[in-house]
Amino acid sequence: MIVGSDISRYPNTPRPTCRGYLHKRTQSAILKGWRKRWFVLKHNGYLHYYKHKKDEGKCRPLEVTKLEGAEIGVDTSLGKPFVFKCIPQNGNRIFYFCATSNQEMKRWLEAMEKAVHP
Numbered sequence: 001m002i003v004g005s006d007i008s009r010y011p012n013t014p015r016p017t018c019r020g021y022l023h024k025r026t027q028s029a030i031l032k033g034w035r036k037r038w039f040v041l042k043h044n045g046y047l048h049y050y051k052h053k054k055d056e057g058k059c060r061p062l063e064v065t066k067l068e069g070a071e072i073g074v075d076t077s078l079g080k081p082f083v084f085k086c087i088p089q090n091g092n093r094i095f096y097f098c099a100t101s102n103q104e105m106k107r108w109l110e111a112m113e114k115a116v117h118p
Contacts, residue, residue, distance in 0.1 A: 016040045018111035020104070024049065025096035034098060045115040065095070067115035084109055
């Protein structure tokens with residue numbers, strides 16, 4: 001298995017379809033709020049996220065979620081701009097993401113939509 005995307009060592013590995021920082025809503029019993037995380041959407045339709053950009057390829061992702069069949073869309077219920085949500089097909093969790101701009105949100109939504117309907 002190849003972790004990360006060191007193209008120089010693995011030239012035939014496809015580049016991720018989308019990557020970048022997003023804020024992810026945290027709803028744990030201890031922490032509530034938004035945490036900045038590094039997200040990588042792979043060609044296989046799996047969304048990986050890490051604590052920092054530098055962790056990609058060096059550490060295991062904090063979580064990996066299959067997007068195929070998920071429900072993706074803009075969310076205005078939280079009263080914050082550039083928020084969108086993802087409800088994976090297993091339906092046991094809702095992910096809320098916040099981008100830094102409308103353009104960035106659209107970039108992620110388009111990439112995720114392609115992963116939802118491969």
